[in-house]
Amino acid sequence: MPDFLTSQLAISLLLALLIIGLMQGVVAYCIYFERKISAWIQDRCGPNRVGPWGLFQPIADGLKFVFKEDVIPRHVDKMLFVAAPGIIFIVASIGFVAIPWGGQWKIGERLVNIQVANPDIGLLYILGVTSMSVYGVILGAWASNNKYSFYGGIRAAAQMLSYEIPMGVCILVVVLTMGTLRLEEITLQQTEHWNSVIPKWNLFLHPLAFLILFATALAEANRAPFDLAEAEQELVGGYHTEYSALKFGMFFLAEYSHMITSSAFISVLFLGGWHLPWLPWTQPEATGLFAVVCKITVLWLKIVFFIFLMMWIRWTVPRFRFDQLMRVAWKGLVPMSLALFVLATGLLYTERHRSPLWALGGNAAILIGTMLWLAVARPRITGRQAAMPVIDDAPISGPKPNLELGMTA
């Protein structure tokens, strides 16, 4: 075999092509399953007309996007209008670069990483790239020159600003515990076991950080219940109102690629990436072809689980109101994640950062503290409501107001 074919560069190139190609199909079928799951939750069948069980529905949808008229309204900023879906799409598809898909593969004498690139700052890279997707949203909203679209973009920006903070802090907790920004290294450190039974996944160290990171990932990907940027009822569709055909499709694809990236990212950070305990093929020592396939499958199963969870949540939970959204972020997630951060630094300082008892105890303490605070602190009535005269308790039993308009009591 020529030397080049077994080099890291060749594998990286192959993997990049494979992922970019496969991802479109995976995303298309994500949309199919989104529709199926929403249908099942609502006691319906979902798409079932195109092909067996409607399996060709994504192809039909894709063709529809391709063949529809691509309208560019006269009042838009043309350059930005065209650039926005491209930006969001590119940003959503380059996040996969730093994900470690399947550990190492031994070809002949050589060990290659099943990873397109293994930069020192892999974690920061993904963080930076995924948060750039809001530029696509804001640019699309701005370029549309439409008030409602613009509202969508503004909401997306405010939301992104608020949720980046707890997200970043939760990731810092992982970084403090692991001591590295390399995603492959983070995965490797989680492949060890406590008492050779329980894997040292970060989930078992900082479950609260995992929960917060998952919530913020939903917000980052503009998924329900944080999908205020595309609130159909209020914004006539949101930031992509003016888009049609393939450009709209690119916004759509980007949302789902973003979901996949976030899921992979969370899996790597908290669920040990491609590692599954007790299975010999998913340990770092196994480097055969079968082991690599096993590892990739394991990571994808985790991703599929998260995507299912996201869809399940989307079709269960109603959208937050904007003030609720902000309150959740600034009064809930930010203090909680900061407390976690203090906990992680404290544990690191006392060199207990790998001790599950201390970490879990700290997480539980923070959760209980939050609950206590919620039980004690009542939301204050502000604004217009505060200026209203106080009505005696039991307003129903008092003199009933005359509800018929224009009638004198």
Add this chain to the structure above:
Amino acid sequence: MIRDEDILEIDEPELSAAERLYIPQILDGMKTTLRHMTKTLLGKPMTVQYPEEQRQIRVENYRGVHRLNRDQNGHVACVACYMCSTACPAHCIHIEAGESPWPDREKYPVKFDIDELRCIYCGMCEEACPVDAIELTYQYDLVGRTREEMILDKEELLAIYDATKDTKRRKNPRITGYPQTGDRPPPSPDAHDGGPRE
């Protein structure tokens, strides 16, 4: 104009600490949706796969396409009294009366057209008819390629009667006392037959 004393200010219901943490409530909701999901996957979804299977409908109650009933001689039962077209809120019934060729009545409809596109299927014509000649059937899949096609004339309405008379029998016209084809057995005295309740 809403007066201030008519305004009732109601406070938001206070949420418990668990409710304001959101997570228990979200899990509760997810439990419900999971139950629906498994129920749909294991059992049968609510959907009726329309062209292949059809919904069960109440033949007696459904308000679908009209029909013009025939009397025992096979003639159109209508006496061209214009009650239905007067009662019709959508003005979709057009009748042209002529002198009856049969001895049992004075007039009969020479033309009887119903514009099924204007019709709102309220059933007022059926209520108004003194001889129970016009009735709504259980057929709802009426389609046409042009608007003109959707204006049904007398022959088409009679054809609908012929097609549906076996499944939906004609009402007993108590008012006129005419002997009719397809009479139902007389209603039992204590059964409410759509009449006003005390």
